[in-house]
Every structure is written in C-alpha cells, then in structure tokens.
Amino acid sequence: MLNPISAAFKRAKKENRPALLTYTVAGDSNKKQSLEILKSISKNADILELGVPHNTPVADGSQIQTSAYRAIKNGIRTIDIFNIVKDFKKFNKTKPVILMGYYNMIFQYGENKFLQKCKSSGVNGLIVVDLPWPENMKFAKKCKKKSIYFIQLLSPTTTNKRLNKIIKNSHQMNYFISMLSTTGGKLKVSPKKILKNYKKIKRINPKKEIVIGFGITEKTIGKLRSADGLVVGSAICKEITRSLKSRQNPVTNVGRLVNKLRNKIK
Amino acid sequence: MKLKKKIPVIDQGNKLGFWGGKFGGNFVPETLKKPIEDLEILFNKLKKDKKFINERDKYFKDWVGAPTRFIKLENLSKYVGGAQIWSKVVSDANGGAHKIYNATVHCLLAKRAGKKIICGDTGAGYAGKMLSMAAKKFGLKCKIFMGAKDMERQKPNVKAMKKNGAEVIPVYSGSQTLVDAVSECMRFWVANCDKTAMCVGSTVGPAVFVRICGWSTSQISRELKIQLLEEFGSIPKKLKLYNCVGGGSSSFGFWNEFMDYDKKQCEFIGVEAGGPVKSKKHAAPLTYGSKIGILHGAAQYVNQNSEGQIEETESISAGLDYPGISPLHCFLKDTKRARYTAASDEDALEAFKLVTKFEKLRPSLEPSHAFSVAIKESKKLSKDTIVIVNSCGDAYKDQGILQKRLGKKYVKSN
Numbered sequence: 001m002l003n004p005i006s007a008a009f010k011r012a013k014k015e016n017r018p019a020l021l022t023y024t025v026a027g028d029s030n031k032k033q034s035l036e037i038l039k040s041i042s043k044n045a046d047i048l049e050l051g052v053p054h055n056t057p058v059a060d061g062s063q064i065q066t067s068a069y070r071a072i073k074n075g076i077r078t079i080d081i082f083n084i085v086k087d088f089k090k091f092n093k094t095k096p097v098i099l100m101g102y103y104n105m106i107f108q109y110g111e112n113k114f115l116q117k118c119k120s121s122g123v124n125g126l127i128v129v130d131l132p133w134p135e136n137m138k139f140a141k142k143c144k145k146k147s148i149y150f151i152q153l154l155s156p157t158t159t160n161k162r163l164n165k166i167i168k169n170s171h172q173m174n175y176f177i178s179m180l181s182t183t184g185g186k187l188k189v190s191p192k193k194i195l196k197n198y199k200k201i202k203r204i205n206p207k208k209e210i211v212i213g214f215g216i217t218e219k220t221i222g223k224l225r226s227a228d229g230l231v232v233g234s235a236i237c238k239e240i241t242r243s244l245k246s247r248q249n250p251v252t253n254v255g256r257l258v259n260k261l262r263n264k265i266k
Numbered sequence: 267m268k269l270k271k272k273i274p275v276i277d278q279g280n281k282l283g284f285w286g287g288k289f290g291g292n293f294v295p296e297t298l299k300k301p302i303e304d305l306e307i308l309f310n311k312l313k314k315d316k317k318f319i320n321e322r323d324k325y326f327k328d329w330v331g332a333p334t335r336f337i338k339l340e341n342l343s344k345y346v347g348g349a350q351i352w353s354k355v356v357s358d359a360n361g362g363a364h365k366i367y368n369a370t371v372h373c374l375l376a377k378r379a380g381k382k383i384i385c386g387d388t389g390a391g392y393a394g395k396m397l398s399m400a401a402k403k404f405g406l407k408c409k410i411f412m413g414a415k416d417m418e419r420q421k422p423n424v425k426a427m428k429k430n431g432a433e434v435i436p437v438y439s440g441s442q443t444l445v446d447a448v449s450e451c452m453r454f455w456v457a458n459c460d461k462t463a464m465c466v467g468s469t470v471g472p473a474v475f476v477r478i479c480g481w482s483t484s485q486i487s488r489e490l491k492i493q494l495l496e497e498f499g500s501i502p503k504k505l506k507l508y509n510c511v512g513g514g515s516s517s518f519g520f521w522n523e524f525m526d527y528d529k530k531q532c533e534f535i536g537v538e539a540g541g542p543v544k545s546k547k548h549a550a551p552l553t554y555g556s557k558i559g560i561l562h563g564a565a566q567y568v569n570q571n572s573e574g575q576i577e578e579t580e581s582i583s584a585g586l587d588y589p590g591i592s593p594l595h596c597f598l599k600d601t602k603r604a605r606y607t608a609a610s611d612e613d614a615l616e617a618f619k620l621v622t623k624f625e626k627l628r629p630s631l632e633p634s635h636a637f638s639v640a641i642k643e644s645k646k647l648s649k650d651t652i653v654i655v656n657s658c659g660d661a662y663k664d665q666g667i668l669q670k671r672l673g674k675k676y677v678k679s680n
Contacts, residue, residue, distance in 0.1 A: 055440060055575045056561060058452040059295040065439060078573055103293055104560040108574035130293040130563070135282060157300040157459065180297060181457045 004096035005124050005149055006172050008046040009209045009228060017265050018225050019046040021211055022258055023100065023233030025067040026050045026084055027076025029244060033251065034071070037240070038088045040255035042095050044262040048088075049127070049231065052081055052101030059129050061184035063234035066241055078109050082121040089122035098125035098151065111139060115146050125149035127175060133166045144171060151175050154201055154210075156189075164204055173209045175231070176201055178216070184234025187215040191223035198227055218257070222264040232261055269601040271526045275518075275594060276477040283473030284565070286600055290593035292472045294563045298452075301459040306474045308379055313481060318378075322371060326485055329403065330366050333489035334358035336497065336654075341624035342641070349506070349647035351640065353627060354490050356516065357660040361396045363630070364483055364516040364658045369396035369465060371482040373404040376463035383458070385409040386465040387451040389416055389444030389512070390585030390632065391423025392659060393467030398432035406463075408432040411451040415442040416584045422663045441578045444512075444588045448562050468513025469592035472563035476593055483519025486656065491523045503531060504651040508640040509658070510632045511536040511606065512549065512585050514592030516658035521604065529603060535643075536595060537636045539579075539586035540608035547580035550608040551591050552599050561590040567599075582611035582667060583631035585659065613638040615671055618661070628678065630659035631667065 002010075012019040022045040027034050038048055053068035053076060060068070085097050099118065106114045106128065118126065126143055128136065133152060140150035149171040154163060156179060167174065176198055179189040194212060202210055212224055213231030224230055239257050243250035267286040270278055279285045283292050292302060312318040326332040335355040343351045356364045369386075376384050384406045388394030394410035401408035410427055414436045417424050427434050440446040448466070455464040466475035469483075494501055507524065509517035517536050524532045538550030548554060551567040559568040561576055569577040569589040581587040598604040609617070614631055617638035622628055629637060633656060640655045647653065661668065661678075669677045 056445060056449050058449055058562065059297075059456055061453070069439070072575060102560070104570070104574040104576075107560060108557075108570070108572065129295055130560070132292070132294060132296050132299055135292065153296040155295075155297040155299075157297050159300060162299070177297060180460060182453045185457060 003124055003147060003149060003172065004094055005047060005098070007094070008096050012046055012229070018227050019211070019229035020044065020262055020265060021047045021049055021229050021231040022236055023049040023051060023231060024236055025053050025064065025071050026081040027053060027071035027074060028067040028237070028240060029070050029250065030074045031076065031080050031084060035084050035087055036251045037254050038084070039091055040251050041258040042092050043255070044258045047096045047098060047229070049098045049100050049233070050081065050085065052078065052099055052105050054102040054105055057102060059182055061182040061234060063184040063237040063241070067237040078105060082117045085123055086121040096124040097122065098127060099123050100127040101129065103128050103131045111142060115142055115148065118148055119146045123148060125151050125173065127151045127153065129153070133169065137169065140169070140171070149173050153177060156180060156197060163201060167201070167204045167208060170208060173211065176210050176212050178212050178214045181214055183214055185215050187220050191220060194224065195226060218260055218264065221261055225265045230265065267597070267600050269525070269603050275522065275525055275597070276480040279473055285593050285597040288558065289566055289596040290473045290476060290564045292563060293560045293565070294472050295456055297456050298459060298472070302472055302474055304379070305375070308375060309474060309478055312375070312378065322374065325370055326367070330360045330370060331358060332485065333493065336490060336493035339625050339627070342621060345624055346641055346644045348649070349644040349651035349653040350649065351644055352652060352654045353657045354486065354520065354654055355627065356486055356656055356658045357629070361392070361399050362660040362662065363392040363396065364486060364519060365392040365396040365467065366400070367482040367485050367519065368467070368479045368515060369393065369400040371478060372397070372463065372465035373400040373406060375478070376406055377404055379463060381406070381461065381463040383407040383409065383462040384465055385411070385451055385454050385462055387444065387447040387467050388412050389447065389467070389587055390583065390630070390659070391416065391420040391427065391663060392585065394432070394434070395423045395426045397465055398427040398430035401432065402430045409454065410434045411437055411447045411454065413437050413441070413443040413447045416444065416447070419667060420584050420663050421666060443579070444584065445576060445579070452562060468515040469518050469594050470513045470562055470564060470590060476564065479515050480518045480522065480594055483515050484522040486516065486519040487521060487523035490520070490654070501527065501532070502652040504648070505532045506535060506651060506653045507532065507656070508535045508537060508636045508653065509656045510586060510636040511538050511591065511595060512588050512632065514595045516656055518592065518594050520656040525603070534598070534604035535639065536604055536606040537639045538606060538608045539581035539583055539635055540610040540613070541580040542582070542611045545580050547578060548608065549579040549581045549587050549589065551589065552595065552606040553608040564593050566590045566593050566596050582614060583635065585630070585632040586635065607639055609635040609638040617641060619672065619676070622676065627657060628661040629657040630661045631664050632659050633657045
C-alpha cells in the first residue's frame with residue numbers, strides 16, 4: 001500500500017498545487033482541544049505534523065516554545081500523543097500524520113517501543129530535529145521496516161556532498177529549512193532565493209518529495225507554491241495563543257486560518 | 267568502558283564524538299552540522315599548531331596571569347587536624363575565575379575563522395564576563411544569554427559584562443537559569459551561524475565544544491603539576507584533588523594532567539550541588555543517579571522525568587545550577603577514574619564561613635561546595651595526604667546572597 005504521505009503528494013500534484021502541511025503541538029492547549037484542532041484543519045491540510053512538546057527545544061522559536069510549554073503544563077505525556085493520533089485516525093483514516101520532535105523523547109520511551117506505538121496508532125512519518133544524518137541511519141532503518149517515513153532535514157548550510165548523501169539515503173519525503181533561523185523567524189531570504197536552493201536540491205533526485213518550512217505565513221506561502229509541499233507551523237501556534245488570550249475558540253480560528261492558507265496556494 | 271592512557275581524554279571519543287561509546291555526540295539541528303564541522307577542522311588543526319599554542323600561552327601568561335597561586339591553607343589545616351589542605355587559587359586569573367581560559371581560546375578561534383561576533387551563555391555570569399573581556403580584547407562583538415533569575419542574583423557580573431560592551435540578553439523561558447540560557451544561545455547560533463561564533467561556557471554541548479573547553483581549562487593542571495614538583499620535588503604519594511562540578515569545566519581542567527596516575531596515588535573528587543537541604547531539587551545528576559538523556563546536543567546523565575522532559579534544578583550557586591553534566595565526567599564516572607558526591611547549599615555556606623575565618627581566601631559559592639567535602643574528608647586523612655581544592659571563582663559576585671544568608675560581616679567590597 002502506498003504510504004498515505006505519498007498519496008497526499010500525488011493528490012496535490014493532480015490538483016496542480018503544493019501539498020499543505022500544518023504543524024501544531026500535541027496537547028496544545030490541552031489533549032481534547034488539540035484533537036479538535038487536528039480535525040478542524042484536516043479539511044484543508046494535506047499532511048498533519050504533530051509536535052511532541054519538549055522543554056529544552058534548541059531549534060524552535062518563541063511561538064512553538066509557547067505552545068510546547070503550554071501543552072506540557074497541561075499535562076501532556078507521550079502516551080497521550082499516540083492516543084490523539086489514534087482518535088484522529090478514527091475520524092479520518094487516510095489523512096497522513098507526522099510526529100515531529102526531539103530525540104530525547106524517543107530515547108526515553110525506547111526507540112522500538114516508540115515505533116511500535118507509532119505503527120499501532122497510525123503515525124505515517126517522523127521528523128527528529130536533533131538527530132541528523134548520519135547519526136540517524138540506524139533509527140531511519142527501523143522506521144522503514146515499519147513503513148514509517150523518516151524525514152530528513154536539509155538546510156541552507158548543508159554542503160552539496162552532504163545533500164547528495166542524505167538524499168540518496170532518504171525515504172520518500174525530505175524537509176528543506178528555508179533559511180538560517182529557528183522556527184517562526186521572519187522570512188529573511190527572498191522566496192526567489194529559497195526556490196533556487198529548493199530546485200538545486202530537487203534536481204539531485206526529482207522523484208523525492210521536498211517540502212519547504214520555517215518562516216512561512218499567509219503572506220509568503222503563495223510565492224513558494226511551486227514546491228512539492230509547504231509547512232506552516234509557528235503562524236498556527238501564534239493563532240492558538242492569540243485566540244486563548246482574547247478568549248476566542250482556537251479550533252474555529254485555526255480552522256479558518258488554514259482555510260485561508262489553502263486558498264493562497266489553490 | 268575503559269579510559270586509555272597517553273591519549274588526552276578530550277581525544278578519546280569515537281568518530282561520532284561519543285566517549286565510552288555513549289556519552290557526548292552531536293545531537294544538533296541540521297543547520298549546525300556544517301558550522302560544527304568547520305570548527306572541528308579548525309580546532310583539530312590549531313591544537314597541533316605550535317604557533318597557535320605559543321599564542322595561547324602568551325595570552326594566558328601576559329593577559330590571564332598564569333600561573334595562578336598554589337598555596338597551603340595552614341590555619342585551616344591546623345583547625346581541621348588531618349590532611350594538609352592546599353588550594354589552587356584559580357580565581358587569581360584575570361576576571362576572577364577559570365572561565366577566562368575557554369573564553370580566550372574561543373575568541374582566538376573565532377578570529378582565525380574570520381567571525382566578527384561571538385555569542386555565549388552564562389549561569390553565574392563568569393563565563394559571560396570572561397567572554398565579554400576576551401571579545402573586547404580581540405575586537406569581537408559579544409552577545410551573552412543569561413537566565414533572568416541569574417541576572418537578578420549575580421548582578422555584579424552583569425554589570426561587568428555591560429561595562430565590557432557586551433549585549434546581555436535576558437532569557438525568560440523555563441526556569442530562567444543556565445539551562446535556558448544555553449538553549450537560547452544555541453537557538454541564536456542556529457539563526458546566525460554564518461557570521462557568528464558560539465562559545466559554550468562549559469565542557470558541555472556538541473562534542474567539539476566539550477573538547478575545546480577541556481583543552482582550554484587544562485591550563486590549570488599544567489600549572490599545578492609544575493607547582494607540585496617545585497613544592498614537593500615529586501608528585502605526592504597521596505594526592506586528592508577536590509573540585510566543584512556544574513557543567514564540569516574547572517574540574518576537568520584541574521584533573522586532566524593527572525589522568526594517567528593511579529587513582530590510589532591521585533584521586534579526583536567531584537562535588538556537585540545538592541541544593542537546599544529541605545528541597546528535593548538538586549543539580550547533582552552523577553551523585554543521585556540520573557538517567558542518560560540528551561541535553562544541548564550531547565548524551566549525558568541528566569535530571570529529567572520519565573518522559574524525557576528536563577527537570578528544574580535548584581542550587582544556591584548559579585554556576586552549578588545545571589541539570590546535566592559534561593560527557594567527560596560521565597565517562598570519568600563510569601570508568602571509575604573520578605568519584606562524585608554532593609554538598610548542599612547549607613554545607614557550602616558553612617564551608618565559606620570556615621575558609622574565610624581562617625584564610626585570606628574568598629571562594630565563591632561554587633568552590634565552597636568543594637571545600638565543604640574536602641574539609642569533612644580531610645579530618646579522617648593522614649598528615650602526609652595532600653588535599654588540594656580548586657578555588658575556581660571569587661566570592662565578589664555572591665555578595666548579595668552572602669549578605670542575605672550570612673549577614674553583612676561576610677560581605678567585603680572589592
């Protein structure tokens with residue numbers, strides 16, 4: 001069976017648009033609400049990234065940090081995250097879900113046990129921010145055995161030699177970090193330049209899907225629409241924070257935001 | 267797991283930067299892979315380069331003020347009535363603590379790499395103060411990340427950093443202490459690694475930072491070895507080296523040159539921060555058996571919950587208030603080369619009172635932890651045992667805490 005992640009890219013391509021990937025933090029602002037948010041955005045998003053909150057995140061900007069701290073404060077545990085995915089999959093069986101987080105959370109849970117749980121709850125892919133190549137080779141192999149995509153990160157600082165090696169060893173999807181920044185930074189590089197880098201990577205193996213993330217908002221998403229997929233994270237976390245502050249319902253507000261994002265890349 | 271002889275401990279990691287196959291490594295975002303590799307290549311080249319070593323030694327001698335004193339604490343020894351207690355007064359170094367060695371080397375490396383800005387983290391403020399001094403000396407712009415709580419409790423050092431022209435950035439996330447400062451500094455580097463050099467303030471972080479820091483602070487034991495030979499004619503038969511351990515930079519540097527001696531002759535005792543007696547929180551992952559986890563790019567023993575969230579620490583000394591510990595010390599613990607124990611906040615304050623009562627020495631709260639254990643153990647040791655405590659910081663920065671906890675008479679203005 002085709003991994004639902006690949007199926008999602010295929011479908012988007014048919015509609016002549018990039019796949020829309022969203023990132024929210026599991027358990028933000030609580031378990032129930034984060035499930036409702038997933039359901040609400042799944043109407044317009046093609047692939048759902050779900051963050052595993054960690055309290056010493058070295059690559060996340062303030063928006064995602066705020067969401068992660070809020071989720072941890074409200075008691076989210078790793079087992080709850082699998083339950084959220086499981087419940088979501090009951091609601092929508094085919095929509096792909098990717099867990100994204102830091103390695104210590106997997107290490108403490110136990111790599112094998114973590115992957116088993118991923119499999120049984122319906123997780124389709126994993127992004128581990130601080131487990132780069134080649135350190136991730138063993139773990140990526142384990143993922144493959146379970147038909148879970150291990151998604152490699154690529155950055156503007158990744159050398160050509162490294163790019164070639166990583167892509168050669170990668171599964172079907174890779175994630176290109178648009179610029180030197182933590183998540184949610186202001187886009188300090190022009191979309192044109194980002195796409196130039198993107199195309200260079202894409203040429204190495206055109207069959208592999210490359211998504212672009214970091215700094216993408218309602219304002220910038222349209223200009224990057226020629227990519228295979230685009231990830232919006234911090235802008236969504238920010239909207240959750242804003243909604244909570246102004247005592248509005250984050251579920252409907254975030255749903256509306258993702259609808260707008262989708263319209264920009266129609 | 268085995269410690270090898272005749273190979274510097276900093277070079278005993280495997281290809282991926284793991285000591286003993288499991289401590290350290292490079293758990294970093296992809297963006298940092300290249301800058302870390304660049305730094306590794308530069309450091310590996312320069313640490314073998316005679317010209318660079320001469321340059322380092324020149325700055326250590328003329329600017330840092332090497333060697334720092336090695337003195338006998340006669341009155342304290344008499345009072346304790348056991349082993350001879352000595353001190354390596356590393357706080358003599360320019361700026362008042364051992365952090366100057368790592369800061370100087372990082373600035374020299376940054377200059378060679380053509381960087382214009384250097385960023386760093388700080389807990390007690392010493393790493394930040396020294397980096398600001400070195401940056402000023404070598405003409406680099408300097409950004410220091412410091413937990414908001416630490417800025418409040420270590421004001422004199424904040425003032426010093428600002429005076430040296432550094433930008434001090436308060437960190438409000440998490441516990442607002444060193445752990446958050448290191449995270450924020452790493453995030454800044456992720457976003458600015460093209461123009462900026464990073465200095466990690468202790469023997470922690472991705473493997474190359476552990477190595478650079480250990481290489482730099484080893485100056486302490488290089489000096490001590492010479493001083494021991496001058497004083498005793500040979501390395502004493504019964505030698506015990508006590509040092510506080512937070513991240514572990516001063517202790518590693520204090521021990522490095524004696525690594526190959528049998529531990530029966532030369533024992534290493536690391537003293538972690540046990541926190542307040544009445545609190546369950548501490549900063550002593552080695553003493554209290556914390557599990558291995560990943561923090562700031564390296565696998566190490568670290569205070570964490572069963573899920574993998576890093577736990578808040580508590581200690582009177584900001585410099586030791588860190589949930590993790592250098593991979594080098596994890597390695598020294600598991601190979602049984604060093605022994606680790608903890609002293610509480612109250613123990614450290616008592617030791618400070620004793621040392622200042624008997625000697626013209628004002629150790630900061632960090633080395634006061636080491637003094638506490640050294641004094642206790644010295645009582646039971648023979649007169650021919652040489653106990654040496656690394657007094658790696660000066661108490662000037664602690665005046666606010668000392669006044670609050672011990673009263674005015676323990677505060678001395680500089």
